[in-house]
Amino acid sequence: MHCITLDRETPFDLGKTLSCGQVFRWKEKGGAWSGVIEDQVVVTRQDGSKLYWRGATEEEIVRYFSLDTDLPAILGAIDRDPVIHHAINRSEGLRIIRQPHWECLASYIIATFTNIPSIKRRIGLLCGAFGEEISRGDEPWHSFPGAESIAKGRDRLPGICRLGYRAPYLLDTADRVAADPTWAERVASCPYDEARAMLMKYKGVGRKVADCVLLFGFGRLCAVPVDVWIERILRNYYLEKEGGPVSYEYLRHFAQDYFGEYAGYAQEYLFSIREELGSGKNFPRTGQC
DNA sequence: GTCCAGGTGGCCG
DNA sequence: CGGCCACATGGA
Numbered sequence: 001m002h003c004i005t006l007d008r009e010t011p012f013d014l015g016k017t018l019s020c021g022q023v024f025r026w027k028e029k030g031g032a033w034s035g036v037i038e039d040q041v042v043v044t045r046q047d048g049s050k051l052y053w054r055g056a057t058e059e060e061i062v063r064y065f066s067l068d069t070d071l072p073a074i075l076g077a078i079d080r081d082p083v084i085h086h087a088i089n090r091s092e093g094l095r096i097i098r099q100p101h102w103e104c105l106a107s108y109i110i111a112t113f114t115n116i117p118s119i120k121r122r123i124g125l126l127c128g129a130f131g132e133e134i135s136r137g138d139e140p141w142h143s144f145p146g147a148e149s150i151a152k153g154r155d156r157l158p159g160i161c162r163l164g165y166r167a168p169y170l171l172d173t174a175d176r177v178a179a180d181p182t183w184a185e186r187v188a189s190c191p192y193d194e195a196r197a198m199l200m201k202y203k204g205v206g207r208k209v210a211d212c213v214l215l216f217g218f219g220r221l222c223a224v225p226v227d228v229w230i231e232r233i234l235r236n237y238y239l240e241k242e243g244g245p246v247s248y249e250y251l252r253h254f255a256q257d258y259f260g261e262y263a264g265y266a267q268e269y270l271f272s273i274r275e276e277l278g279s280g281k282n283f284p285r286t287g288q289c
Numbered sequence: 290g291t292c293c294a295g296g297t298g299g300c301c302g
Numbered sequence: 303c304g305g306c307c308a309c310a311t312g313g314a
Contacts, residue, residue, distance in 0.1 A: 114311070162310080164309075208295070271295075
């Protein structure tokens with residue numbers, strides 16, 4: 001069992017980071033979280049400033065959980081009003097994970113127009129059917145299947161994974177990714193707008209999914225996915241007028257201008273308390289939008 | 290039965 | 303460009 005001690009400049013909340021809806025495979029049992037990082041089963045637990053784990057190197061843990069990111073500086077930069085301030089207080093220590101590129105892209109294609117429990121179930125079925133067996137000890141685990149494995153299992157995919165109309169999207173994207181091993185480095189090397197346009201050429205990847213993949217898979221902390229919850233929160237607290245038609249791009253640009261270069265973090269902190277913020281107006285409207 | 294969920298693709302003006 | 307609408311699935 002490895003252990004590191006987190007200092008004052010490295011706030012981290014393992015549970016909030018893994019349960020806020022950015023990743024879909026981790027499971028908590030008795031305070032211990034089990035999951036998969038790059039084909040390795042990892043079990044980890046936090047006790048105050050101590051972070052314990054097994055199944056990965058310290059370097060891999062630091063990278064995956066973004067422990068090398070200056071979170072206090074980011075939170076200081078986005079802390080601009082009572083609403084986001086409250087979200088920061090509620091979820092301090094939440095970090096945006098660095099997900100593997102393909103896992104992130106495939107997961108967010110599966111994550112469209114559904115709810116988080118269903119997403120977890122479908123991704124679990126996908127991994128069980130097409131991932132490689134990497135069990136360690138008691139719990140059976142599978143790696144996240146590569147694009148080739150999914151493409152090869154195209155006939156079984158619809159029946160097994162309950163993806164509905166998303167199955168052909170995932171298969172089409174899996175084909176193209178499998179045939180293009182450098183797709184991720186090209187996305188990574190482009191500026192935000194270009195990278196986003198590249199991602200949106202894949203089937204099942206629109207504006208929102210592209211922003212999720214850039215934020216959670218490519219570390220583009222300026223990316224702001226606007227889902228129904230974020231739209232609701234922006235309408236409740238940030239728009240001049242609550243009603244009326246507002247486009248995705250308008251809301252995204254507002255959030256990026258208003259919160260700045262780490263707007264993606266603001267998005268995730270607001271998302272993490274979506275039920276509390278989305279169901280009413282618990283704060284005065286800032287009316288900046 | 291109805292409504293909702295980390296939306297997208299296709300079509301139409 | 304923007305406005306519609308169908309699209310599978312499962313839980314409340």
